[in-house]
Amino acid sequence: MFNHLLSLLIWLPVVGAIPVLLAGSARPNMARWLALLVAVLTFAASLLLLLQYHPDAGGMQLVESYMWIPAWGVHYGLAVDGISVALILMTTFVGILVIVGAWEVIQDKPHQYMAAMLMLEGLLIGVFCATDALLFYALFEAILIPMFILIGIWGGPRRVYATLKFFIYTFFGSVFMLIALLYLYQKAGTFDMATLAALPLTMKEQTWIFFAFLIAFAIKVPMVPVHTWLPDAHVEAPTGGSVVLAAVMLKVGTYGMLRFILPITPDAGAHFAWLIIGLSLVAIVYIGYVALVQEDMKKLVAYSSVAHMGFVTLGIFIAFMLVREQGNTEMAQLGMQGALVQMISHGFVSGAMFTCIGVMYDRLHTRQIKDYGGVINVMPWFGFFYVLFAMANSGLPGTSGFVGEFMVIMASFAANPWIALFAAFTLIIGAAYTLWMVKRVLWGDITNPHVAEMKEINGRETFVLTAFAAAVLAIGIWPQPLVHLMDSSAMQLVRQLAVHKI
Amino acid sequence: MPNFNDILILLPEFYLVAAACLLLLLDAFMKPEQRASLHWLSILVLLVAIYLVIAGQPDFTATAFGGMFVRDRIAEILKVFALGTTAMVMVYARPYLIDRQLLKGEFYTLMIFAVIGIMLLVSAGNLVTVYLGLELLSLSSYALVALNRDSGLSTEAAIKYFVLGALASGMLLYGMSMVYGASGMGGVPSLALSHLHDVMSYTTAPKLLVFGLIFMVVGIGFKLGAAPFHMWIPDVYQGASTPVTTFIASGSKLAAFGMAYRLLEGGMGDLSPHWQMMLAVLAVASLAIGNLVAIVQTNLKRMLAYSTISHMGYLLLGLAAASPEGYAAAMFYAICYSLMSVAAFGVILALARSGFECEEIADLKGLNQKSPWMAFLMLLAMFSLAGVPPLFGFWAKALVLEAAIHAGMLWLAIVGVVFAIIGLYYYLHVIKVMYFDKPAEGSLLQAKPDVPLRVVLSLNALSLLGLGLYWGPLLSWCRTAFGL
Numbered sequence: 012m013f014n015h016l017l018s019l020l021i022w023l024p025v026v027g028a029i030p031v032l033l034a035g036s037a038r039p040n041m042a043r044w045l046a047l048l049v050a051v052l053t054f055a056a057s058l059l060l061l062l063q064y065h066p067d068a069g070g071m072q073l074v075e076s077y078m079w080i081p082a083w084g085v086h087y088g089l090a091v092d093g094i095s096v097a098l099i100l101m102t103t104f105v106g107i108l109v110i111v112g113a114w115e116v117i118q119d120k121p122h123q124y125m126a127a128m129l130m131l132e133g134l135l136i137g138v139f140c141a142t143d144a145l146l147f148y149a150l151f152e153a154i155l156i157p158m159f160i161l162i163g164i165w166g167g168p169r170r171v172y173a174t175l176k177f178f179i180y181t182f183f184g185s186v187f188m189l190i191a192l193l194y195l196y197q198k199a200g201t202f203d204m205a206t207l208a209a210l211p212l213t214m215k216e217q218t219w220i221f222f223a224f225l226i227a228f229a230i231k232v233p234m235v236p237v238h239t240w241l242p243d244a245h246v247e248a249p250t251g252g253s254v255v256l257a258a259v260m261l262k263v264g265t266y267g268m269l270r271f272i273l274p275i276t277p278d279a280g281a282h283f284a285w286l287i288i289g290l291s292l293v294a295i296v297y298i299g300y301v302a303l304v305q306e307d308m309k310k311l312v313a314y315s316s317v318a319h320m321g322f323v324t325l326g327i328f329i330a331f332m333l334v335r336e337q338g339n340t341e342m343a344q345l346g347m348q349g350a351l352v353q354m355i356s357h358g359f360v361s362g363a364m365f366t367c368i369g370v371m372y373d374r375l376h377t378r379q380i381k382d383y384g385g386v387i388n389v390m391p392w393f394g395f396f397y398v399l400f401a402m403a404n405s406g407l408p409g410t411s412g413f414v415g416e417f418m419v420i421m422a423s424f425a426a427n428p429w430i431a432l433f434a435a436f437t438l439i440i441g442a443a444y445t446l447w448m449v450k451r452v453l454w455g456d457i458t459n460p461h462v463a464e465m466k467e468i469n470g471r472e473t474f475v476l477t478a479f480a481a482a483v484l485a486i487g488i489w490p491q492p493l494v495h496l497m498d499s500s501a502m503q504l505v506r507q508l509a510v511h512k513i
Numbered sequence: 514m515p516n517f518n519d520i521l522i523l524l525p526e527f528y529l530v531a532a533a534c535l536l537l538l539l540d541a542f543m544k545p546e547q548r549a550s551l552h553w554l555s556i557l558v559l560l561v562a563i564y565l566v567i568a569g570q571p572d573f574t575a576t577a578f579g580g581m582f583v584r585d586r587i588a589e590i591l592k593v594f595a596l597g598t599t600a601m602v603m604v605y606a607r608p609y610l611i612d613r614q615l616l617k618g619e620f621y622t623l624m625i626f627a628v629i630g631i632m633l634l635v636s637a638g639n640l641v642t643v644y645l646g647l648e649l650l651s652l653s654s655y656a657l658v659a660l661n662r663d664s665g666l667s668t669e670a671a672i673k674y675f676v677l678g679a680l681a682s683g684m685l686l687y688g689m690s691m692v693y694g695a696s697g698m699g700g701v702p703s704l705a706l707s708h709l710h711d712v713m714s715y716t717t718a719p720k721l722l723v724f725g726l727i728f729m730v731v732g733i734g735f736k737l738g739a740a741p742f743h744m745w746i747p748d749v750y751q752g753a754s755t756p757v758t759t760f761i762a763s764g765s766k767l768a769a770f771g772m773a774y775r776l777l778e779g780g781m782g783d784l785s786p787h788w789q790m791m792l793a794v795l796a797v798a799s800l801a802i803g804n805l806v807a808i809v810q811t812n813l814k815r816m817l818a819y820s821t822i823s824h825m826g827y828l829l830l831g832l833a834a835a836s837p838e839g840y841a842a843a844m845f846y847a848i849c850y851s852l853m854s855v856a857a858f859g860v861i862l863a864l865a866r867s868g869f870e871c872e873e874i875a876d877l878k879g880l881n882q883k884s885p886w887m888a889f890l891m892l893l894a895m896f897s898l899a900g901v902p903p904l905f906g907f908w909a910k911a912l913v914l915e916a917a918i919h920a921g922m923l924w925l926a927i928v929g930v931v932f933a934i935i936g937l938y939y940y941l942h943v944i945k946v947m948y949f950d951k952p953a954e955g956s957l958l959q960a961k962p963d964v965p966l967r968v969v970l971s972l973n974a975l976s977l978l979g980l981g982l983y984w985g986p987l988l989s990w991c992r993t994a995f996g997l
Contacts, residue, residue: 164949182934186934190914
């Protein structure tokens with residue numbers, strides 16, 4: 012039965028969405044419980060995956076490969092390494108929490124909401140384990156459909172604008188990747204990612220392909236200057252949509268970089284590493300300042316997401332610099348691991364932050380910071396969680412936010428102290444924008460009479476926030492298991508950086 | 514001399530002609546209350562024709578009447594899908610026609626004659642057969658567009674279609690006459706496409722051939738509806754009653770592909786460097802005009818008309834590659850497009866009622882609340898037309914893009930994807946209206962309870978998802994037809 016564990020993980024939520032949809036609007040509770048059941052089963056399957064995966068063996072494991080389209084040599088190929096396992100676990104974990112989180116909040120067509128969420132979850136898992144480039148691309152694009160629906164139906168007042176912008180923006184990037192993949196297919200005669208990785212390419216070809224990939228993934232991450240869809244999408248999306256978007260979907264971009272840019276265009280990647288490093292620093296410093304002046308809480312966290320994802324891209328490309336220019340594989344590995352840990356950590360922290368904002372929004376129906384103040388007086392338990400996640404968001408040691416950022420800064424220092432200096436700015440700016448928001452929202456006297464009527468979080472919300480808190484603290488205090496899980500895969504990635512393909 | 518074998522090769526066509534004549538007679542002598550059975554009889558006739566096409570398919574390429582008629586795999590596939598989509602159109606059309614008192618025998622017989630035209634066209638082995646098939650299809654289509662005689666819009670559309678169609682036929686004929694001159698003027702046999710193919714190698718008048726070719730490309734461009742020969746498409750799509758539009762947008766496109774393939778590759782294959790560039794220009798113009806103008810349309814049928822123009826641009830990408838892979842990709846695209854457009858128009862037909870055409874995009878407001886299943890089917894059709902994976906339309910696009918890159922026309926592929934992004938907007942707009950807008954006050958939206966319509970339409974739209982997940986066999990089928 013373990014031979015098809017990955018297929019099970021993908022198809023369980025996708026097929027499970029059908030009975031949820033069929034439950035219809037007449038039986039909303041049945042739809043909710045069915046959705047929860049499917050999400051829990053998927054999470055259980057992902058735990059089984061964790062047990063089946065051998066971190067020390069390295070390489071791609073649990074391989075499934077069937078001929079899908081013989082005429083084109085396309086395979087239905089799935090396999091996982093440590094990075095995929097970690098991301099899949101995070102996806103299924105967040106998958107349960109968004110369904111629980113939406114329980115009573117979504118009253119309008121809950122069956123469609125739950126079904127779209129499950130569909131999204133299955134497709135995201137698929138993206139993280141596809142080994143065939145065309146399969147990856149199909150799944151990478153398909154995730155837009157449920158997200159488009161989620162933002163468009165259950166979103167805020169400007170949802171139509173936001174969701175169209177989101178869809179067209181992301182689609183724009185990925186079509187160029189399609190051209191690049193078709194070009195690679197011409198040369199290699201296959202879409203198998205391992206074969207494409209071994210394909211020799213001239214510098215000119217690599218440069219074009221690199222930029223085609225970059226535009227697809229940079230928009231998804233999102234990197235400066237193509238991040239402008241994210242604040243709109245986040246602000247208008249329903250809470251669950253924002254959580255999945257921030258926690259999992261942004262990781263698809265950086266995951267794509269690891270799977271495509273690193274192995275297929277290593278020389279172009281090394282050549283243009285300065286560009287990505289520069290853009291990452293701009294994201295960290297400039298977007299940090301942009302976050303500082305936001306008046307909408309969701310927008311603030313959205314911008315802080317861009318800044319934090321800057322650390323992931325910085326970690327990946329600083330590794331290029333370290334390997335190619337200094338031959339320092341040890342530090343490169345640290346940078347790569349930092350990027351990977353940051354991916355997972357940001358998933359939990361940003362997911363938790365958006366959940367917190369959602370909790371407040373459900374009570375007051377506003378996201379403006381100025382409408383709040385003194386929330387701690389009426390919601391002490393909520394305040395506890397909010398402060399905890401805010402600390403994690405600003406990278407306090409002991410929370411998951413610290414681990415990845417610290418590793419990336421260390422690696423940057425080895426590459427160039429100036430880079431490290433700018434990267435370390437985040438510790439100040441991140442603390443500034445997050446804590447200032449906490450100050451204005453939680454502390455002080457109650458000025459808005461509606462705030463006084465806010466009710467303390469209920470059991471369901473406590474469950475969701477506790478689960479997020481447990482993950483954030485676990486990674487922060489004892490990151491070793493997570494690092495160990497991804498260790499051999501990170502090493503493999505760093506080895507790929509050194510390969511010359513010209 | 515024609516012998517029994519020739520007749521066997523043409524059996525499906527002969528059978529259809531006989532059946533159509535019989536239906537005409539039945540229609541004339543039946544009591545009015547029994548006429549409803551004509552509908553099921555016509556569908557049965559088409560299904561039997563599909564069986565005859567598949568069952569009688571020879572293993573090798575068979576020709577009849579001295580090469581006038583070619584029966585090969587390419588013709589087989591195109592005929593099967595042309596017959597199939599026409600049968601689907603009939604199923605979708607019934608409730609619509611009943612509502613408007615248009616359910617008459619003419620509709621069915623004209624449709625069947627048009628299908629015979631398609632079958633002749635895609636099997637043509639001679640310029641004469643090409644013209645014969647084309648005219649049979651076109652004349653039936655003109656009459657079909659004018660079916661709703663009392664509607665000014667329909668009549669206007671029919672006249673426009675007829676005038677422009679006659680002009681295009683004239684162009685085609687003029688081109689053929691030039692080619693005839695270059696081919697040695699040996700009577701009908703010298704008009705055989707295979708003969709033309711041979712002429713290329715020793716002709717003394719290549720200029721004359723290229724001159725003729727240009728006019729033939731105009732004729733093909735008109736039939737496909739590729740810009741700048743697209744002027745008739747929006748008016749005809751909007752003006753014709755929706756079932757007829759559905760037919761023109763599906764079976765007719767398969768015929769146009771067949772005609773283009775027969776004339777260009779079959780007859781003028783050696784001139785491909787000349788026509789490749791012409792087709793590339795037509796493709797870019799169609800992509801640009803179709804996608805850009807569709808954005809501002811408020812009428813759903815008119816928007817789908819401009820979307821057709823853009824889709825013909827993609828189909829031309831495959832044809833312009835002028836390689837077996839390219840033809841296979843273009844044929845795959847034509848099949849895919851016919852299935853998608855039948856599904857999209859099918860939803861319009863399912864929602865239209867007497868006094869409510871459901872042809873404005875705004876008419877679909879809040880469809881997800883009124884009829885979630887119909888909204889879902891339309892969503893599948895729209896995402897497929899937009900080319901979003903995992904739906905069928907995406908793979909067809911990927912195939913033609915690959916063919917263009919393979920033929921060394923990377924720039925054309927890039928133009929193709931850029932316009933795919935622009936085109937995405939208007940398909941998403943339809944989904945936005947259905948899913949994100951609230952139903953209008955007193956909205957009449959309601960799916961027809963007609964069971965065959967619902968079942969076939971559901972299967973049709975779900976096939977876009979199913980073929981999107983598993984399109985290997987269909988692609989292999991298309992590729993074997995071109996010897997791959």
